[in-house]
Amino acid sequence: MKNQDLYIYILGIADNSLILGQRLGELCGHGPSLETDIALTNIALDLFGQTRSYYRYAASLAGEGKTEDDVAMLRIERDYRNVLLVEQPNTHFGHVIARQYLFDVFHFQLMTALVDSNDETLAAVAAKGIKEVGYHKRFSGDWLKRLGDGTGESHEKMQEAIDHFWPYIAELFDTTESDERMIESGVGVDVATFRESYYSEVTDQLKEATLTVPENPYSKKGGKQGVHSEHMGYILTELQYMQRTYPNLTW
Amino acid sequence: MTIDLHPNIDENLVQILEEVADPEIPVLTVMDMGVIREAVARDGVVYIKLTPTYSGCPAMDVISDDLTAAFKKHGMEARVELVLAPAWTTDWMSEAGKRKMEAYGIAPPLEETADKDALLGNARIVKCTNCGSTNTRLLSQFGSTACKALFQCDDCQEPFDYFKCLK
Numbered sequence: 001m002k003n004q005d006l007y008i009y010i011l012g013i014a015d016n017s018l019i020l021g022q023r024l025g026e027l028c029g030h031g032p033s034l035e036t037d038i039a040l041t042n043i044a045l046d047l048f049g050q051t052r053s054y055y056r057y058a059a060s061l062a063g064e065g066k067t068e069d070d071v072a073m074l075r076i077e078r079d080y081r082n083v084l085l086v087e088q089p090n091t092h093f094g095h096v097i098a099r100q101y102l103f104d105v106f107h108f109q110l111m112t113a114l115v116d117s118n119d120e121t122l123a124a125v126a127a128k129g130i131k132e133v134g135y136h137k138r139f140s141g142d143w144l145k146r147l148g149d150g151t152g153e154s155h156e157k158m159q160e161a162i163d164h165f166w167p168y169i170a171e172l173f174d175t176t177e178s179d180e181r182m183i184e185s186g187v188g189v190d191v192a193t194f195r196e197s198y199y200s201e202v203t204d205q206l207k208e209a210t211l212t213v214p215e216n217p218y219s220k221k222g223g224k225q226g227v228h229s230e231h232m233g234y235i236l237t238e239l240q241y242m243q244r245t246y247p248n249l250t251w
Numbered sequence: 252m253t254i255d256l257h258p259n260i261d262e263n264l265v266q267i268l269e270e271v272a273d274p275e276i277p278v279l280t281v282m283d284m285g286v287i288r289e290a291v292a293r294d295g296v297v298y299i300k301l302t303p304t305y306s307g308c309p310a311m312d313v314i315s316d317d318l319t320a321a322f323k324k325h326g327m328e329a330r331v332e333l334v335l336a337p338a339w340t341t342d343w344m345s346e347a348g349k350r351k352m353e354a355y356g357i358a359p360p361l362e363e364t365a366d367k368d369a370l371l372g373n374a375r376i377v378k379c380t381n382c383g384s385t386n387t388r389l390l391s392q393f394g395s396t397a398c399k400a401l402f403q404c405d406d407c408q409e410p411f412d413y414f415k416c417l418k
Contacts, residue, residue, distance in 0.1 A: 035391035035401065042393040049307025049397075053335060124336035128306055131338065131417050132397075138370070139392055 007061045008081065008178040009188055010122070011071075012224060013110070014054035015082035018072060019232075020103060021047035022239055023090060032093050039139055040096070046132040053125045073243045077236055078226040085168035087223065087232045091161075094147060094154070098161035101140035105201055106172045108133045113189040122187065141205060148209025155210065162206065163214050170219035173198075260290045264297060270321050274313045275396055278355045281314060285343025288334060297322050297329040302339045304417070305397040341417045356380045357399065358413040366416035370400060379404035380411045 024044035031037025055068035062071065085103060090096050111133055114126035147158040173195045175183070182188030203213050222228065242249055260268070268287055273279045281287050281301075289300035299318055303311050315331045322329035341360040344352075349359035358377050361369060368374035370392055377387050384406040392415075394401040399412040 035393070038395070038401075039391055039393035042397050045307035045309075045397055046305060047307070049303070049305060053306060120336070124338070125306075128303075128335050128338040132305060135392060135415075 003061050005178040005181045006119070006187060007058055008176070009182040010054050010058045010061075011079075012081040012176070012179065013114075014051050014058065015080050016086050016103070016107075017047040017051045017054070019080070019082045019235060020086040020100075021045075021051065022235055023086065023088075023099075024096075026090060027096065036093075036143075043100070043136050043139070046129075046136065050125060050129045050132070053121075053128075057121050057125075069243075073240050077228055077232055080223075080228065080232065080236075081226065082223050082228075083168070083171045084220055084223040084229050085165060085171065087229060087235060088165070088168070089231055092157065094157040094161035095164065097140055097143045097147060098158065098165045100136070101144045101205075102162075102165055102169050102202065103172075104133060104137040104140050105205075106169075106198055108137050109194040109198055110189060110191065113194065117189065118186040144205060144211075145209040148206070148211040158209070159211050162211055163216070166214040166216050167218050167220045169202075171221040171224060174221060174224055176224055258285075258288045258290075260287060261292055264290045264292065267321055267325055267327075268318075271314065271317045274310045274317070276352065276355065276357065278351045279348050281318070283345045283348025283351065285345065285348075286314070286339060292327075295328070297327050299329055299331045300334045301331050302334050302337075304339050307397060339417065341414065352414060353378075353380055356411060358402065358411060360414045360416040363416055363418050369413070370415070377402050377413050379407060379409060381409040382407040 021044040024040045024047070027037065028041045028044075029037065031040055051072070052068055055071040059066040059068050059071050085099060088095070088099055108130065111126045111130040115123055115130065117123045117126070144158065147154040149155070150158075173191050175191065179188055183190045206213050220229075223232075265282065268290060269280045269282050271281045273281060273284050273286075276284075284304070286302055286304065287299060288302050289298070291298050301311065301315060301318070311333065315333070318331050319329050344360070352359045358380050360366060361376065365374070365376055369377050370389060372389050375385055375387055378385050379387050379402075382404060384404055386405045387402050388405060390401040390403050390410060392400050394412050398414055398417070400415050401410060402413045403410045
């Protein structure tokens with residue numbers, strides 16, 4: 001492949017959207033209310049839309065007649081580059097919101113920076129995606145506040161969810177060797193530049209939601225290197241079922 | 252990089268383009284929506300550049316097929332290409348399109364600041380498509396499609412869609 005680093009860099013962004021979208025898709029018809037059900041699946045649809053643009057680009061780099069579907073559906077677990085955060089299960093609505101919120105704030109800042117990439121395709125996908133991600137962040141941020149500053153029970157569950165996901169956010173700011181080479185060439189985004197603003201935005205909003213900011217120094221990582229949690233296998237089993245069972249199926 | 256926001260569309264192709272409706276809002280044509288960024292005929296082939304409203308908009312594949320079919324009906328071959336930049340904005344919707352949208356039962360997008368106030372629940376300004384009252388409130392930021400939010404009128408009690416401002 002002529003540009004392996006760029007290929008892997010694109011997957012590092014795209015796989016987060018694919019796997020989070022798949023998780024949200026599980027809630028279709030199972031949301032806690034009709035409005036939240038529709039909102040979560042709308043968000044999934046936006047994420048899949050962005051993912052398609054990235055994978056189409058990645059497939060063009062992979063050559064050998066590869067398509068966006070090959071890239072999305074036919075990789076093995078170790079070749080997926082998403083962070084562990086997005087593959088964690090839905091468990092309860094508080095978990096869905098905490099996972100979404102912690103990702104959305106990052107995603108928005110990443111898109112904001114990616115708009116200035118010197119890679120025109122990535123910049124275009126980001127310019128399109130940023131408008132959508134702004135809506136996602138507003139949705140998850142509103143619910144964070146509503147549940148955190150809600151009833152005794154909703155507060156307790158929201159706090160538990162934030163505590164649960166806190167160790168996963170450090171990985172968002174890890175850079176792989178491919179990332180570093182892409183940053184150097186002006187294609188990639190140096191996530192370290194907005195690490196501080198991420199934590200301060202999240203901290204402020206947690207406080208506003210009357211939630212305690214966790215002080216857990218422990219972090220859970222691996223997804224960006226292809227080393228995933230046990231949940232990932234189950235997600236891929238469902239995601240890839242049709243293509244694995246009926247290879248080359250189209251409809 | 253300078254971006255030309257005015258679409259490059261051959262005058263004589265407009266009539267055929269106006270035959271193609273948005274599958275999600277059938278009263279609007281693709282011209283009303285402002286999703287056609289270029290349409291030029293070269294050597295007997297019509298080259299069209301189409302831009303999505305939202306990244307995941309499932310209507311894009313259908314619109315693309317409908318465009319090809321519409322030109323075929325007029326004995327022309329059309330090739331449709333999807334372009335992402337510059338990103339679509341609700342500013343590209345035609346005024347006539349916004350009026351048709353309202354008559355169809357979808358409140359058209361407000362300008363940016365007013366839209367934010369409406370979606371954050373700070374102001375009651377979105378006009379009910381049923382009775383015209385602005386005594387309306389947001390039910391959900393996400394509606395039946397990616398581009399819409401759900402509102403309800405507190406006067407006539409009707410729920411209705413609002414097309415979100417996208418800039």
